[in-house]
Amino acid sequence: MSVREGLLALLGEQPSNGHQLKTGFEAITGGVWPLNVGQVYTTLDRLERDGLVAQAHSSADGATQKRYELTAAGREELASWWSFVPADDPPPRDELMLKVLFAMGQDREHALAVITAQRTALLSLLQRRRREQRDQPTDDPATAAVRDALVVRAEADLRWLDMCEARVVGMKGSSR
Protein backbone atom coordinates (compact mmCIF):
# COMPACT_ATOMS: atom_id res chain seq x y z
CA MET A 1 0.00 0.00 0.00
CA SER A 2 2.97 2.34 -0.17
CA VAL A 3 2.76 3.46 -3.73
CA ARG A 4 -0.89 4.18 -3.38
CA GLU A 5 -0.44 6.39 -0.37
CA GLY A 6 2.61 8.04 -1.83
CA LEU A 7 0.69 9.11 -4.89
CA LEU A 8 -2.11 10.41 -2.73
CA ALA A 9 0.35 12.47 -0.75
CA LEU A 10 1.91 13.90 -3.89
CA LEU A 11 -1.46 14.75 -5.35
CA GLY A 12 -2.29 16.39 -2.07
CA GLU A 13 0.37 18.93 -2.85
CA GLN A 14 -0.67 19.60 -6.40
CA PRO A 15 -2.44 18.02 -9.34
CA SER A 16 0.00 16.18 -11.54
CA ASN A 17 0.36 13.80 -14.41
CA GLY A 18 1.85 10.35 -14.24
CA HIS A 19 5.41 11.28 -14.99
CA GLN A 20 5.52 14.06 -12.49
CA LEU A 21 4.29 11.62 -9.89
CA LYS A 22 6.99 9.13 -10.68
CA THR A 23 9.63 11.84 -10.54
CA GLY A 24 8.23 13.33 -7.37
CA PHE A 25 8.05 10.00 -5.64
CA GLU A 26 11.64 9.20 -6.40
CA ALA A 27 12.82 12.65 -5.46
CA ILE A 28 11.18 12.54 -2.06
CA THR A 29 12.61 9.16 -1.28
CA GLY A 30 16.07 10.30 -2.22
CA GLY A 31 16.20 7.91 -5.13
CA VAL A 32 16.30 4.79 -2.99
CA TRP A 33 12.88 3.67 -4.07
CA PRO A 34 12.69 3.72 -7.83
CA LEU A 35 9.20 3.49 -9.19
CA ASN A 36 8.28 1.96 -12.49
CA VAL A 37 6.18 4.45 -14.43
CA GLY A 38 3.79 1.75 -15.43
CA GLN A 39 2.90 1.22 -11.86
CA VAL A 40 1.99 4.84 -11.46
CA TYR A 41 -0.65 4.45 -14.11
CA THR A 42 -2.05 1.21 -12.83
CA THR A 43 -2.19 2.67 -9.36
CA LEU A 44 -3.83 5.81 -10.66
CA ASP A 45 -6.46 3.66 -12.35
CA ARG A 46 -7.16 1.93 -9.09
CA LEU A 47 -7.34 5.22 -7.23
CA GLU A 48 -9.71 6.55 -9.82
CA ARG A 49 -11.80 3.39 -9.59
CA ASP A 50 -12.02 3.94 -5.85
CA GLY A 51 -13.04 7.53 -6.33
CA LEU A 52 -10.04 9.03 -4.59
CA VAL A 53 -8.63 10.85 -7.57
CA ALA A 54 -10.13 12.27 -10.73
CA GLN A 55 -8.84 13.69 -13.94
CA ALA A 56 -8.69 17.43 -13.91
CA HIS A 57 -10.38 18.99 -16.89
CA SER A 58 -7.27 19.34 -18.94
CA SER A 59 -9.19 21.84 -21.05
CA ALA A 60 -6.45 23.17 -23.26
CA ASP A 61 -2.82 22.50 -22.52
CA GLY A 62 -0.70 20.92 -25.13
CA ALA A 63 -1.33 17.40 -26.05
CA THR A 64 -1.46 13.95 -24.59
CA GLN A 65 -1.33 14.98 -21.00
CA LYS A 66 -3.67 14.14 -18.20
CA ARG A 67 -3.77 15.78 -14.86
CA TYR A 68 -5.00 13.96 -11.85
CA GLU A 69 -6.22 15.60 -8.68
CA LEU A 70 -7.67 14.47 -5.38
CA THR A 71 -11.39 14.21 -4.95
CA ALA A 72 -13.07 15.08 -1.67
CA ALA A 73 -12.92 11.42 -0.70
CA GLY A 74 -9.25 11.42 -1.65
CA ARG A 75 -8.53 14.34 0.63
CA GLU A 76 -10.29 12.57 3.44
CA GLU A 77 -8.34 9.39 2.86
CA LEU A 78 -5.10 11.33 2.80
CA ALA A 79 -5.88 13.17 5.99
CA SER A 80 -6.65 9.93 7.78
CA TRP A 81 -3.42 8.46 6.46
CA TRP A 82 -1.42 11.30 7.91
CA SER A 83 -2.85 10.81 11.32
CA PHE A 84 -2.82 7.06 11.16
CA VAL A 85 0.03 5.36 12.93
CA PRO A 86 1.12 2.14 11.31
CA ALA A 87 0.17 -0.45 13.88
CA ASP A 88 2.59 -3.21 13.66
CA ASP A 89 0.29 -5.84 14.82
CA PRO A 90 1.33 -8.02 13.23
CA PRO A 91 4.59 -6.35 12.27
CA PRO A 92 5.52 -6.69 8.64
CA ARG A 93 7.37 -9.87 7.88
CA ASP A 94 11.02 -9.31 7.41
CA GLU A 95 13.38 -11.56 5.57
CA LEU A 96 16.32 -11.16 7.91
CA MET A 97 14.25 -11.91 10.98
CA LEU A 98 12.59 -14.82 9.33
CA LYS A 99 15.83 -16.35 8.24
CA VAL A 100 17.53 -16.05 11.58
CA LEU A 101 14.49 -17.28 13.49
CA PHE A 102 14.18 -20.35 11.33
CA ALA A 103 17.89 -21.00 11.62
CA MET A 104 17.64 -20.77 15.40
CA GLY A 105 14.77 -23.17 15.38
CA GLN A 106 16.85 -25.77 13.67
CA ASP A 107 20.48 -26.60 13.96
CA ARG A 108 22.69 -24.72 16.38
CA GLU A 109 25.76 -24.63 14.18
CA HIS A 110 23.59 -23.60 11.33
CA ALA A 111 22.15 -20.75 13.30
CA LEU A 112 25.59 -19.45 14.14
CA ALA A 113 26.69 -19.72 10.54
CA VAL A 114 23.68 -17.83 9.28
CA ILE A 115 24.06 -15.15 11.90
CA THR A 116 27.71 -14.68 11.07
CA ALA A 117 27.05 -14.46 7.37
CA GLN A 118 24.32 -11.93 7.83
CA ARG A 119 26.42 -9.86 10.15
CA THR A 120 29.29 -9.75 7.73
CA ALA A 121 27.04 -8.63 4.93
CA LEU A 122 25.29 -6.08 7.08
CA LEU A 123 28.56 -4.66 8.26
CA SER A 124 29.86 -4.06 4.80
CA LEU A 125 26.53 -2.57 3.84
CA LEU A 126 26.71 -0.27 6.80
CA GLN A 127 30.20 0.84 5.97
CA ARG A 128 29.21 1.56 2.41
CA ARG A 129 26.33 3.65 3.64
CA ARG A 130 28.48 5.60 6.04
CA ARG A 131 31.05 6.23 3.38
CA GLU A 132 28.32 7.40 1.08
CA GLN A 133 27.03 9.73 3.74
CA ARG A 134 30.49 11.12 4.32
CA ASP A 135 31.66 11.40 0.74
CA GLN A 136 28.52 12.58 -0.94
CA PRO A 137 26.97 15.03 1.44
CA THR A 138 23.62 16.42 0.43
CA ASP A 139 21.70 19.48 1.42
CA ASP A 140 18.39 17.85 0.71
CA PRO A 141 16.88 16.91 4.08
CA ALA A 142 14.86 14.08 2.56
CA THR A 143 17.85 12.38 1.04
CA ALA A 144 19.78 12.84 4.23
CA ALA A 145 16.92 11.43 6.25
CA VAL A 146 16.68 8.38 4.04
CA ARG A 147 20.34 7.69 4.56
CA ASP A 148 19.95 8.16 8.29
CA ALA A 149 17.20 5.61 8.30
CA LEU A 150 19.17 3.03 6.42
CA VAL A 151 22.15 3.47 8.69
CA VAL A 152 20.16 3.41 11.89
CA ARG A 153 18.30 0.33 10.86
CA ALA A 154 21.39 -1.51 9.79
CA GLU A 155 22.89 -0.76 13.18
CA ALA A 156 19.79 -2.05 14.89
CA ASP A 157 19.87 -5.23 12.88
CA LEU A 158 23.51 -5.74 13.77
CA ARG A 159 22.76 -5.31 17.42
CA TRP A 160 19.94 -7.78 17.11
CA LEU A 161 22.18 -10.31 15.46
CA ASP A 162 24.55 -10.04 18.40
CA MET A 163 21.71 -10.67 20.79
CA CYS A 164 20.63 -13.67 18.80
CA GLU A 165 24.11 -15.06 18.82
CA ALA A 166 24.28 -14.70 22.55
CA ARG A 167 21.01 -16.52 22.90
CA VAL A 168 22.12 -19.32 20.67
CA VAL A 169 25.37 -19.72 22.52
CA GLY A 170 23.47 -19.72 25.75
CA MET A 171 21.15 -22.43 24.55
CA LYS A 172 21.58 -25.57 26.51
CA GLY A 173 22.49 -28.85 24.95
CA SER A 174 21.47 -30.52 21.76
CA SER A 175 22.89 -29.04 18.62
CA ARG A 176 19.83 -30.55 16.87
Add this chain to the structure above:
Amino acid sequence: MSVREGLLALLGEQPSNGHQLKTGFEAITGGVWPLNVGQVYTTLDRLERDGLVAQAHSSADGATQKRYELTAAGREELASWWSFVPADDPPPRDELMLKVLFAMGQDREHALAVITAQRTALLSLLQRRRREQRDQPTDDPATAAVRDALVVRAEADLRWLDMCEARVVGMKGSSR
Protein backbone atom coordinates in the same frame (compact mmCIF):
# COMPACT_ATOMS: atom_id res chain seq x y z
CA MET B 1 8.21 -14.10 -0.54
CA SER B 2 8.37 -14.80 3.17
CA VAL B 3 5.74 -17.46 3.46
CA ARG B 4 7.20 -19.34 0.58
CA GLU B 5 10.67 -19.47 2.06
CA GLY B 6 9.34 -20.23 5.49
CA LEU B 7 7.52 -23.28 4.26
CA LEU B 8 10.60 -24.43 2.42
CA ALA B 9 12.64 -24.11 5.58
CA LEU B 10 10.10 -26.07 7.58
CA LEU B 11 9.93 -28.79 4.97
CA GLY B 12 13.71 -28.89 5.05
CA GLU B 13 13.43 -30.18 8.57
CA GLN B 14 10.81 -32.78 7.92
CA PRO B 15 7.96 -33.63 5.57
CA SER B 16 4.72 -32.23 6.84
CA ASN B 17 1.13 -31.55 6.02
CA GLY B 18 -0.48 -28.17 5.72
CA HIS B 19 -1.58 -27.81 9.27
CA GLN B 20 1.74 -28.78 10.72
CA LEU B 21 3.31 -26.14 8.52
CA LYS B 22 0.97 -23.47 9.75
CA THR B 23 1.60 -24.45 13.34
CA GLY B 24 5.33 -24.70 12.84
CA PHE B 25 5.53 -21.33 11.15
CA GLU B 26 3.71 -19.61 13.96
CA ALA B 27 5.69 -21.41 16.62
CA ILE B 28 9.01 -20.40 15.16
CA THR B 29 7.99 -16.79 14.85
CA GLY B 30 6.82 -16.73 18.43
CA GLY B 31 3.24 -16.17 17.38
CA VAL B 32 3.83 -12.67 16.05
CA TRP B 33 3.21 -13.69 12.47
CA PRO B 34 -0.05 -15.56 12.29
CA LEU B 35 -0.55 -17.43 9.09
CA ASN B 36 -3.89 -18.17 7.53
CA VAL B 37 -4.10 -21.88 6.81
CA GLY B 38 -5.53 -21.21 3.43
CA GLN B 39 -2.39 -19.45 2.43
CA VAL B 40 -0.34 -22.47 3.32
CA TYR B 41 -2.24 -24.48 0.76
CA THR B 42 -2.11 -21.91 -1.98
CA THR B 43 1.60 -21.48 -1.37
CA LEU B 44 2.11 -25.22 -1.38
CA ASP B 45 0.36 -25.38 -4.72
CA ARG B 46 2.70 -22.78 -6.11
CA LEU B 47 5.71 -24.56 -4.70
CA GLU B 48 4.52 -27.79 -6.23
CA ARG B 49 3.92 -26.07 -9.53
CA ASP B 50 7.49 -24.82 -9.43
CA GLY B 51 8.79 -28.27 -8.66
CA LEU B 52 10.23 -27.40 -5.28
CA VAL B 53 8.03 -29.68 -3.22
CA ALA B 54 6.16 -32.88 -3.95
CA GLN B 55 3.62 -34.98 -2.18
CA ALA B 56 5.12 -37.86 -0.34
CA HIS B 57 3.44 -41.13 -1.16
CA SER B 58 1.05 -41.11 1.72
CA SER B 59 0.60 -44.83 1.14
CA ALA B 60 -1.37 -45.80 4.18
CA ASP B 61 -1.83 -43.43 7.12
CA GLY B 62 -5.27 -42.61 8.18
CA ALA B 63 -7.33 -40.53 5.93
CA THR B 64 -7.38 -37.15 4.24
CA GLN B 65 -3.83 -36.25 4.93
CA LYS B 66 -1.14 -35.25 2.51
CA ARG B 67 2.49 -35.01 3.27
CA TYR B 68 4.70 -32.67 1.36
CA GLU B 69 8.45 -32.96 1.11
CA LEU B 70 11.23 -31.10 -0.64
CA THR B 71 12.36 -32.19 -4.05
CA ALA B 72 15.99 -31.99 -5.07
CA ALA B 73 15.31 -28.61 -6.63
CA GLY B 74 13.65 -27.58 -3.40
CA ARG B 75 16.67 -28.52 -1.36
CA GLU B 76 18.85 -26.51 -3.71
CA GLU B 77 16.57 -23.52 -3.46
CA LEU B 78 16.56 -23.75 0.29
CA ALA B 79 20.33 -24.01 0.50
CA SER B 80 20.76 -20.95 -1.65
CA TRP B 81 18.24 -19.11 0.48
CA TRP B 82 20.22 -19.85 3.62
CA SER B 83 23.37 -18.42 2.16
CA PHE B 84 21.65 -15.55 0.43
CA VAL B 85 21.85 -12.21 2.16
CA PRO B 86 18.85 -10.01 1.61
CA ALA B 87 20.26 -7.20 -0.46
CA ASP B 88 18.36 -4.16 0.36
CA ASP B 89 18.81 -2.51 -2.91
CA PRO B 90 16.27 -1.15 -3.04
CA PRO B 91 15.37 -1.58 0.61
CA PRO B 92 11.80 -2.63 1.24
CA ARG B 93 9.42 0.25 1.35
CA ASP B 94 8.38 1.07 4.84
CA GLU B 95 5.30 2.94 5.83
CA LEU B 96 6.85 4.93 8.64
CA MET B 97 9.73 6.12 6.50
CA LEU B 98 7.46 6.92 3.63
CA LYS B 99 5.14 8.95 5.76
CA VAL B 100 7.82 10.97 7.44
CA LEU B 101 9.69 11.57 4.21
CA PHE B 102 6.61 12.83 2.47
CA ALA B 103 5.76 15.00 5.41
CA MET B 104 9.23 16.49 5.38
CA GLY B 105 8.89 17.20 1.70
CA GLN B 106 5.84 19.28 2.32
CA ASP B 107 4.93 21.56 5.12
CA ARG B 108 7.32 22.11 7.99
CA GLU B 109 4.71 22.26 10.71
CA HIS B 110 3.10 19.25 9.23
CA ALA B 111 6.35 17.33 9.33
CA LEU B 112 6.83 18.14 12.99
CA ALA B 113 3.29 17.12 13.78
CA VAL B 114 3.64 13.81 12.00
CA ILE B 115 6.95 13.09 13.63
CA THR B 116 5.58 13.84 17.06
CA ALA B 117 2.54 11.66 16.52
CA GLN B 118 4.61 8.76 15.32
CA ARG B 119 7.02 9.11 18.18
CA THR B 120 4.27 9.07 20.74
CA ALA B 121 2.79 5.95 19.24
CA LEU B 122 6.14 4.24 18.94
CA LEU B 123 7.01 5.06 22.50
CA SER B 124 3.91 3.48 23.88
CA LEU B 125 4.43 0.49 21.66
CA LEU B 126 7.96 0.16 22.93
CA GLN B 127 6.87 0.36 26.52
CA ARG B 128 4.26 -2.29 25.93
CA ARG B 129 6.86 -4.54 24.40
CA ARG B 130 9.28 -4.03 27.25
CA ARG B 131 6.61 -4.74 29.79
CA GLU B 132 5.70 -7.87 27.92
CA GLN B 133 9.30 -8.97 27.91
CA ARG B 134 9.56 -8.36 31.63
CA ASP B 135 6.26 -9.79 32.75
CA GLN B 136 6.00 -12.78 30.49
CA PRO B 137 9.48 -14.21 30.31
CA THR B 138 9.94 -17.14 28.01
CA ASP B 139 12.51 -19.86 27.77
CA ASP B 140 11.98 -20.29 24.07
CA PRO B 141 14.89 -18.57 22.33
CA ALA B 142 12.87 -17.90 19.19
CA THR B 143 10.13 -16.07 21.02
CA ALA B 144 12.72 -14.14 22.98
CA ALA B 145 14.56 -13.24 19.80
CA VAL B 146 11.41 -12.00 18.14
CA ARG B 147 10.75 -9.74 21.06
CA ASP B 148 14.31 -8.49 20.97
CA ALA B 149 13.92 -7.63 17.34
CA LEU B 150 10.74 -5.69 17.83
CA VAL B 151 12.23 -3.73 20.70
CA VAL B 152 15.50 -2.99 18.95
CA ARG B 153 13.74 -1.83 15.83
CA ALA B 154 11.33 0.35 17.69
CA GLU B 155 14.28 1.98 19.40
CA ALA B 156 15.97 2.52 16.07
CA ASP B 157 12.87 4.10 14.63
CA LEU B 158 12.61 6.40 17.60
CA ARG B 159 16.18 7.48 17.19
CA TRP B 160 15.54 8.08 13.53
CA LEU B 161 12.52 10.21 14.30
CA ASP B 162 14.68 12.35 16.55
CA MET B 163 17.18 12.81 13.77
CA CYS B 164 14.44 13.77 11.38
CA GLU B 165 13.08 16.29 13.79
CA ALA B 166 16.49 17.83 14.17
CA ARG B 167 16.81 18.11 10.41
CA VAL B 168 13.42 19.68 10.05
CA VAL B 169 14.16 22.20 12.76
CA GLY B 170 17.46 22.94 11.11
CA MET B 171 15.81 23.54 7.79
CA LYS B 172 16.14 27.07 6.69
CA GLY B 173 13.22 29.27 6.00
CA SER B 174 9.96 28.67 4.23
CA SER B 175 7.47 26.65 6.13
CA ARG B 176 5.99 25.80 2.73
Add this chain to the structure above:
DNA sequence: CGACACATGTAACACGTTACATGATTTG
Protein backbone atom coordinates in the same frame (compact mmCIF):
# COMPACT_ATOMS: atom_id res chain seq x y z
C1' DC C 1 17.90 13.28 -38.39
C1' DG C 2 18.71 10.76 -34.26
C1' DA C 3 18.77 10.41 -29.50
C1' DC C 4 16.65 11.36 -25.40
C1' DA C 5 13.28 12.68 -22.22
C1' DC C 6 8.33 13.18 -21.71
C1' DA C 7 4.01 10.90 -21.64
C1' DT C 8 0.43 7.18 -21.51
C1' DG C 9 -0.98 2.89 -21.24
C1' DT C 10 -1.84 -2.63 -21.33
C1' DA C 11 -1.06 -7.47 -20.38
C1' DA C 12 0.54 -10.82 -17.60
C1' DC C 13 1.95 -12.64 -13.50
C1' DA C 14 3.54 -12.94 -8.56
C1' DC C 15 2.49 -12.99 -3.86
C1' DG C 16 -0.52 -12.01 0.19
C1' DT C 17 -4.97 -12.25 2.27
C1' DT C 18 -9.52 -13.28 3.55
C1' DA C 19 -13.87 -15.59 3.44
C1' DC C 20 -16.08 -19.53 2.69
C1' DA C 21 -17.14 -24.68 2.15
C1' DT C 22 -16.29 -29.31 3.44
C1' DG C 23 -15.19 -33.30 5.86
C1' DA C 24 -12.69 -36.48 9.55
C1' DT C 25 -11.22 -37.18 14.19
C1' DT C 26 -11.07 -36.59 18.87
C1' DT C 27 -12.95 -35.63 23.37
C1' DG C 28 -15.98 -33.94 27.06
Add this chain to the structure above:
DNA sequence: CAAATCATGTAACGTGTTACATGTGTCG
Protein backbone atom coordinates in the same frame (compact mmCIF):
# COMPACT_ATOMS: atom_id res chain seq x y z
C1' DC D 1 -24.14 -36.35 20.71
C1' DA D 2 -22.00 -31.86 20.42
C1' DA D 3 -18.15 -29.08 20.14
C1' DA D 4 -13.49 -28.42 19.21
C1' DT D 5 -9.59 -29.47 16.60
C1' DC D 6 -7.42 -31.31 12.63
C1' DA D 7 -7.28 -31.19 7.78
C1' DT D 8 -7.84 -29.71 2.88
C1' DG D 9 -9.11 -26.76 -0.34
C1' DT D 10 -11.29 -22.84 -3.62
C1' DA D 11 -12.78 -18.31 -5.14
C1' DA D 12 -12.07 -13.73 -5.25
C1' DC D 13 -9.64 -9.72 -4.72
C1' DG D 14 -5.76 -6.48 -3.70
C1' DT D 15 -1.23 -4.62 -4.44
C1' DG D 16 3.43 -4.82 -6.58
C1' DT D 17 6.19 -5.50 -10.61
C1' DT D 18 7.92 -6.08 -15.09
C1' DA D 19 7.91 -6.11 -20.02
C1' DC D 20 6.16 -4.30 -23.85
C1' DA D 21 3.86 -0.98 -27.26
C1' DT D 22 3.08 3.64 -28.64
C1' DG D 23 3.39 8.32 -29.51
C1' DT D 24 5.17 13.50 -28.86
C1' DG D 25 8.34 17.08 -28.17
C1' DT D 26 12.94 18.90 -27.91
C1' DC D 27 17.70 19.65 -28.73
C1' DG D 28 22.29 18.87 -30.53
